[in-house]
Structure formats: C-alpha cells, structure tokens
Amino acid sequence: MKNFRRSLPPLDYLLFFEAVARHGNFTRAAEELNVSQAAVSKRVKVLEDWLGMKLVHRSGRKITLSRNGKGLAANTAEALDYLNTGLQQLRRATAGERLSLAANVAVAQYWLTPRINEYLLGPNAVPVTLTASDKDADLFTLETDAIFFYGSDIPAGWDGTPLFEEIWLPVAAPALVGAMRGFSDATLLDFDKLTPKWVNWDNFAELTGNREIAAAPKVNLRSYGSTLDTALRGKGFALGCPAVLQFEIEAGRLVALEDFQLRTGRSYFVIWRMGSMNNRTRALMGEVGIRV
DSSP states (O other), X not given: OOOHHHHSOOHHHHHHHHHHHHHTOHHHHHHHHTSOHHHHHHHHHHHHHHHTSOOEEEETTEEEEOHXXXXXXXXXXXXXXXXXXXXXHHHHHHTOOOEEEEEOHHIIIIIIHHHHHHHHTSTTOOOEEEXXXXXXXXXXXXXXXXXXXEESSOOTTEEEEEEEEEEXXXXXXXXXXXXXXXXXXXXXXXXXXXXXXXXXXXXXXXXXXXXXXXXXXXXXXXXXXHHHHHHHTTSOBEEEOTTTTHHHHHTTSOEEOTTSOXXXXXXEEEEEETTOOOHHHHHHHHHHTOOO
C-alpha cells in the first residue's frame, strides 16, 4: 500500500531544490520563489538531511550539483512538469469545454478564422481560442490543443499530421490581374523575413530564375500580413500559398497566378504534444474542419 506522506519529503522541499538546480544559484531561486535566500538554503539542507546525502556543493556564491543532485534534479523537474500539466488540464476541464489553437498570422487569419467562424454558428459549438504569432518559439510555449506549423517535417517531441504542401505563387485582386501586361510594371508587395524558411520576392525570383520578377519594382510593407491586405485592396501583387488563401481565392477576392509556382518541399502540419490528443479534442477539431 502506497504511503506518499512517509516515502516522500514535503513538496516545498522539492520545489525549492528544483529552482536551485535550474538556476544554479540560491539568490535567483529565492527571487523566483519570492522568499529569502536563507529560506531556500535551509530547505535544501533539510532535504539533504532527509535523504542522507549531499545534493549541492557550496563554494561561496557558486554552487554545483553532486551526482545524486543531478539525478534528483532531472527526476524532480520531470515529475513537477507532469504534475503541472495534469493540473492545467484539470483546470481547463472544470472551466468548461473549449478548444485552443495557435498558428502563424496568415494561417490564423485566412485559413483558420473562416473555419472557426462557420463552426461557431452551430448550436453545439464550444468556445474556441486562437492565438497567432509569426515566431515558432512563441507558439511552442503556449498551452494549446494544437498548433498549425509549416516546415520540412513534424518537430521532434510532437505528434501531428500533414495538411497540405507549401506552394508560393503571386496573388492579386482580379482587376489588377486583368490589366496586367507583365511584372516589369507591376508593384510587388514585399516584407521582412522573420525566419529563414519564409520566401519573399527576392528569394522567389532567385529560386524560380525569373529575371522579370527580379527587376520589378518592390515596396516593402514590413509584415507579410500587410502585403496580403494591400493585395486584397488591389494595390499590388503579394506572394501567397493558395491552400492558405483558399477562401479568398474561392470568393474571387484574389487570383492566383498558377503559371508562376515555387514548391519549397515543405508542408503545413497540425501538431500537438505527444500523448495530449484525446478523442474529444480530435472530434472538436473535426467539427471545425480540421481532420486529424
């Protein structure tokens, strides 16, 4: 029969030790825990006495973990992370059923939002939270049910399924395409790349070998989203993935120039942390129009 009260030390001893091991410093651990440095040092010492072994070697302000300390630090961090995940899931469940998603700005605005809005019109819809960021690092730190990601493959440590291939091509409003005589006198709406895998007009011209596009006048609007918004207003040509812009193309607000395609070898995926996808979440995503 398990008796954790007898076999485990008090939880705050482990919390304090984990903070010290992570920061490698009593002072920074104390600042995080909002207690005095002496309180942190005392609890670590009590934990060492309780275990009957040395966990931390002290040398002035510098500390290092013993071999046993390193082992306990790794196990404690994993256990606390697992406990935190379980508690967060419980809090979400008790707060009511909902679906949380994240994606880059273009996918969020042009691919996900129309699907979410259509789903929310239904009588049995649950609240949907959508977070958008063009930085993968920001997306990966979020506590979400799923993330929409594009790259060469599903990231390590994640499960997922491919949605569609990444293809870049010029897009513009129908009137602009109808009056187009060539790219030499067209306005190409450009943007600053936030990550190497993005493709702007210079990359597109180089990778396709199109000299006319390389020489065409370009206007830098700083953000990728601004290029699409400006293209929708008939003010120039943007680059886009037709699958992402499906709704705008089908509605006739944008025309995709299919003769100028660049296949990057990357794909768009919907991904989730390993082991986190349950049947109900899978069903909710299906109702939103996302098959996983």
